[in-house]
Amino acid sequence: MAIRAWLLLFMAVALFSWTGHSKFIAYNTTSTIVNGKINVHLVPHTHDDVGWLKTIDQYYVGSNNSIQDACVQNVLDSLVPALLADKNRKFIYAFFQRWWDEQSEVVKSTVKKLVNSGQLELINGGMCMHDEAATHYIDMIDQTTLGHRFIKAEFNVTPRIGWQIDPFGHSAVQAYLLGAEVGFDSFFFGRIDYQDRAKRKNDKTLEVVWRGSKSLGSSSQIFAGAFPENYEPPSRFYYEVNSGTDDPIVQDNPNLFDYNVMERVNQFVAAAISQANITRTNHVMWTMGTDFQYQYARTWFRQMDKFIHYVNQDGRVNALYSTPSIYTDAKHAADEYWPLKSEDYFPYADKQNAYWTGYFTSRPALKGYVRVTSAYYLAARQLEFFRGKSKAGPNTDYLADALAIAQHHDAVSGTSKQHVADDYAKRIAIGYSEAEKVVAASLSQLTNSASKTGYNHSSIKYQQEINDLKCPLLNISYCPPSEVDLSKGKNLVIVVYNPLGWKREDVVKIPIVDENVVVKDFRGKEIESQFIPLSHVSVAIRKYHAKAYLGKLPKVTPRYWLAFSAIVPPLGFSTYTVSSAKGAAAGGGSEKESVNVSARNEDHKIQVGSGNLKLFYSKKSGQLTKYINKRSMVDESVEQSFGYYSGDDGSVDMQASGAYIFRPNLTYPIRYEKKIGPIPINDGIGKEIVTKISSSLKSNKKFYTDSNGRDFIERIRDYRKDWNLEVNQPVAGNYYPINLGIYTKDKSSELSLLVDRAVGGSSIVDGQLELMLHRRLLEDDDRGVAEALNETVCIADNCQGLTIVGKYYLRVDPLGEGAKWRRSYGQELYSPFLLAFTEQDEHNWNSHVPTFYGMSPSYALPDNVAILTLQELEGGKVLLRLAHLYEVGEDKDLSIMASVELKKVFNNKKINSIEETSLSANQKRSEMEKKRLVWKVKGSSKEPKVLRGRPIDQKNLVVELFPMEIRTFIINFYS
Numbered sequence: 011m012a013i014r015a016w017l018l019l020f021m022a023v024a025l026f027s028w029t030g031h032s033k034f035i036a037y038n039t040t041s042t043i044v045n046g047k048i049n050v051h052l053v054p055h056t057h058d059d060v061g062w063l064k065t066i067d068q069y070y071v072g073s074n075n076s077i078q079d080a081c082v083q084n085v086l087d088s089l090v091p092a093l094l095a096d097k098n099r100k101f102i103y104a105f106f107q108r109w110w111d112e113q114s115e116v117v118k119s120t121v122k123k124l125v126n127s128g129q130l131e132l133i134n135g136g137m138c139m140h141d142e143a144a145t146h147y148i149d150m151i152d153q154t155t156l157g158h159r160f161i162k163a164e165f166n167v168t169p170r171i172g173w174q175i176d177p178f179g180h181s182a183v184q185a186y187l188l189g190a191e192v193g194f195d196s197f198f199f200g201r202i203d204y205q206d207r208a209k210r211k212n213d214k215t216l217e218v219v220w221r222g223s224k225s226l227g228s229s230s231q232i233f234a235g236a237f238p239e240n241y242e243p244p245s246r247f248y249y250e251v252n253s254g255t256d257d258p259i260v261q262d263n264p265n266l267f268d269y270n271v272m273e274r275v276n277q278f279v280a281a282a283i284s285q286a287n288i289t290r291t292n293h294v295m296w297t298m299g300t301d302f303q304y305q306y307a308r309t310w311f312r313q314m315d316k317f318i319h320y321v322n323q324d325g326r327v328n329a330l331y332s333t334p335s336i337y338t339d340a341k342h343a344a345d346e347y348w349p350l351k352s353e354d355y356f357p358y359a360d361k362q363n364a365y366w367t368g369y370f371t372s373r374p375a376l377k378g379y380v381r382v383t384s385a386y387y388l389a390a391r392q393l394e395f396f397r398g399k400s401k402a403g404p405n406t407d408y409l410a411d412a413l414a415i416a417q418h419h420d421a422v423s424g425t426s427k428q429h430v431a432d433d434y435a436k437r438i439a440i441g442y443s444e445a446e447k448v449v450a451a452s453l454s455q456l457t458n459s460a461s462k463t464g465y466n467h468s469s470i471k472y473q474q475e476i477n478d479l480k481c482p483l484l485n486i487s488y489c490p491p492s493e494v495d496l497s498k499g500k501n502l503v504i505v506v507y508n509p510l511g512w513k514r515e516d517v518v519k520i521p522i523v524d525e526n527v528v529v530k531d532f533r534g535k536e537i538e539s540q541f542i543p544l545s546h547v548s549v550a551i552r553k554y555h556a557k558a559y560l561g562k563l564p565k566v567t568p569r570y571w572l573a574f575s576a577i578v579p580p581l582g583f584s585t586y587t588v589s590s591a592k593g594a595a596a597g598g599g600s601e602k603e604s605v606n607v608s609a610r611n612e613d614h615k616i617q618v619g620s621g622n623l624k625l626f627y628s629k630k631s632g633q634l635t636k637y638i639n640k641r642s643m644v645d646e647s648v649e650q651s652f653g654y655y656s657g658d659d660g661s662v663d664m665q666a667s668g669a670y671i672f673r674p675n676l677t678y679p680i681r682y683e684k685k686i687g688p689i690p691i692n693d694g695i696g697k698e699i700v701t702k703i704s705s706s707l708k709s710n711k712k713f714y715t716d717s718n719g720r721d722f723i724e725r726i727r728d729y730r731k732d733w734n735l736e737v738n739q740p741v742a743g744n745y746y747p748i749n750l751g752i753y754t755k756d757k758s759s760e761l762s763l764l765v766d767r768a769v770g771g772s773s774i775v776d777g778q779l780e781l782m783l784h785r786r787l788l789e790d791d792d793r794g795v796a797e798a799l800n801e802t803v804c805i806a807d808n809c810q811g812l813t814i815v816g817k818y819y820l821r822v823d824p825l826g827e828g829a830k831w832r833r834s835y836g837q838e839l840y841s842p843f844l845l846a847f848t849e850q851d852e853h854n855w856n857s858h859v860p861t862f863y864g865m866s867p868s869y870a871l872p873d874n875v876a877i878l879t880l881q882e883l884e885g886g887k888v889l890l891r892l893a894h895l896y897e898v899g900e901d902k903d904l905s906i907m908a909s910v911e912l913k914k915v916f917n918n919k920k921i922n923s924i925e926e927t928s929l930s931a932n933q934k935r936s937e938m939e940k941k942r943l944v945w946k947v948k949g950s951s952k953e954p955k956v957l958r959g960r961p962i963d964q965k966n967l968v969v970e971l972f973p974m975e976i977r978t979f980i981i982n983f984y985s
């Protein structure tokens with residue numbers, strides 16, 4: 011009853027008020043920067059993940075809302091009228107293309123006006139806000155280029171700001187390469203270690219000038235700001251519609267109850283002063299928004315209008331609508347000296363015992379798939395260029411899109427829900443199968459000799475045949491085109507394409523059914539080959555996964571891997587034929603032995619290797635014990651073992667290991683396995699499988715890990731260069747992301763490991779390197795995913811833990827010799843041979859081109875240069891990106907300037923004009939350099955002179971590259 015009486019009273023008051031003296035208030039939102047006052051830059055933003063708890067499509071259309079109430083369409087639809095309603099309002103947006111494509115010409119033209127006037131600022135500008143730990147720099151460049159070129163084409167705009175607010179730690183490569191080298195003026199982010207953040211607040215060093223590269227130094231530095239908290243507004247200033255929060259709105263109608271203008275202005279001023287106290291200059295930024303906000307944009311703008319109006323009437327501080335660009339210009343104009351930051355912000359912990367280092371390895375299968383398809387995309391674009399890009403026919407665009415989205419900070423990071431991870435993989439698979447058609451068509455055309463010799467053999471439906479014969483399941487030892495019966499006179503032709511710019515020899519390995527075969531090179535000469543029996547484990551994996559993926563068992567079971575060494579010219583292919591041994595000369599080059607086991611010693615050791623390199627394995631455990639390389643005089647006892655960390659179940663303080671967080675408990679030794687999984691969980695304990703390589707190197711706590719596969723950064727165990735680390739997680743707190751490799755060294759040797767996908771790794775004990783290879787966990791880590799990272803593969807309802815078939819590579823070198831292997835072999839690992847198969851009669855095949863040179867046959871790129879991109883763009887233009895692979899001082903022979911002769915690279919075409927661009931190919935390099943803001947650095951000691959290649963001479967067309975330089979060009983050819 012009491013409640014009812016109150017309700018009646020309330021209604022009476024409301025009615026009374028309604029008939030009172032309310033009137034329209036015109037809020038003054040025109041304020042700009044006021045010198046001498048604290049300026050609060052209100053930056054309205056939303057953070058729309060391209061997949062996390064829902065798939066990218068579900069987020070876009072706003073379905074599956076029981077998981078998360080989020081609809082990107084609503085955000086953008088409501089944004090346009092909200093901005094039009096007041097020209098002082100501003101907004102920044104980072105992911106946009108899908109919505110844009112669906113708009114009418116009227117809306118498009120309105121939005122273009124908003125972008126041109128600066129009311130709507132497009133920032134970051136990639137296809138997604140990529141992860142910074144599990145991403146390879148080539149993928150980061152590709153996805154940023156795709157977005158930047160789209161924005162340039164539609165709006166004629168080049169984004170100025172890096173906006174990586176959510177990724178879980180920040181990389182050196184992001185700062186210098188995807189920041190300074192794409193022409194950004196500044197770079198902002200939200201997540202750094204809680205201890206680091208506390209110190210930076212204290213000494214006002216959240217905002218810095220960041221020099222991410224030792225080699226490129228100040229020539230690629232950027233102004234970088236970490237937020238004081240997360241990327242949300244200060245506490246009590248949150249205004250999403252229907253969000254269920256109680257943050258008080260500004261109630262400024264004196265005729266209603268709860269009038270609170272003064273109270274709210276005081277709170278605003280207090281929050282501004284508190285932030286100003288930890289910030290240099292009198293400019294502070296408030297990030298007004300968070301994940302999937304502004305679904306009804308006016309709720310936010312209405313409150314900000316009022317704050318700007320009343321706070322500026324009050325006058326203690328100045329509030330304004332702003333963007334990161336306006337904020338950056340204000341910081342620059344302040345003429346302040348900024349502290350210098352080098353290296354990176356890894357690993358990230360958001361509190362004690364909560365290191366976000368597990369995600370470096372989470373979902374290793376997806377990480378591996380991204381790596382394999384990324385390499386395929388690189389090669390497929392080259393072949394697409396050699397053939398000529400087809401608008402109508404199959405092209406590589408779908409794969410480009412799928413891979414771009416897969417770089418998102420909840421995609422390749424492994425931190426999405428399972429159904430979303432499946433969605434990313436599905437998109438890649440569709441793109442891959444489209445790209446395969448491009449590859450087949452191109453190789454068909456290139457191998458077809460008709461144009462060169464005048465032969466016409468249209469009877470061979472070559473393209474169709476190559477099209478049908480693809481082999482994407484080689485990782486489960488399943489390759490239908492190679493598992494053919496050759497006893498009836500057919501030959502299996504293998505086209506081996508080399509996407510690297512130098513000639514290379516590498517082993518090709520394919521499963522075969524019939525071991526009575528020989529391999530011939532393109533001259534028809536029989537070459538040495540080996541037959542390696544398929545292990546029982548491989549056969550079992552093949553059977554299970556063929557059933558799970560294809561729904562049926564393969565008709566035949568291959569008994570052997572056929573392995574042979576292929577020699578392939580740079581940017582070219584060689585063909586090899588496999589044919590029945592009947593009729594071939596007896597005693598050919600084939601050998602049916604699995605590995606070259608040359609001696610079995612008395613002391614229970616197996617020695618492998620007949621040349622300079624000898625490896626000794628324990629007979630009992632099968633694990634590596636000794637490594638001898640006679641040529642480099644290395645004799646090192648190296649021990650390899652596997653172990654696992656049992657994932658903490660959170661029973662002590664409720665912080666469990668999950669998709670983001672790695673918090674191990676104790677280590678137990680387990681037996682050596684080549685294929686990791688299914689990880690047993692019958693004991694109710696999640697496990698994180700590691701391999702450890704131990705040596706006698708006196709590494710003195712130091713080891714080195716790459717930044718996104720590019721620069722190596724020195725790591726010191728239990729130590730941070732930027733603050734006094736309080737160690738509370740001696741394992742997880744020493745884990746770092748690895749995309750290329752990890753190494754350690756002492757006064758005489760280097761011990762290196764290279765990886766085939768993104769993983770986490772460390773050196774927990776001197777002389778030892780450790781990689782985390784797989785994880786299967788039974789608890790959620792309470793960071794939003796609300797699912798345990800427990801990946802399975804199923805046949806009907808029968809599921810088992812996911813198996814990972816992976817590789818890593820180990821080498822010991824004398825001190826100073828390791829870089830050659832890490833860099834040059836590392837590039838070969840990234841870009842393996844691309845294989846295509848066809849079945850032919852020998853007679854028919856002989857009329858084909860057996861080997862192809864994409865460059866001048868006498869030319870190869872220098873050993874320290876790789877082609878990152880060779881891609882045909884719209885209108886026949888070509889995007890070329892060349893990278894120097896070595897850092898300053900890394901190798902005595904190869905850390906020097908390299909030159910590339912473009913006339914020889916494109917010896918079949920004639921270059922009409924060439925223009926050097928920013929890294930993301932959206933503006934001229936010279937224009938970008940002209941606009942670059944110059945920042946003053948505090949106490950900056952003199953750095954050695956940074957060397958960069960000279961502008962390209964249009965006549966001699968030679969590109970100079972200094973250590974770690976990447977140069978991007980757009981080329982026009984004479985047709």
Ligand SMILES: [Zn+2]
Binds near residue numbers: 057059176177419
């Ligand atoms: Zn996010």
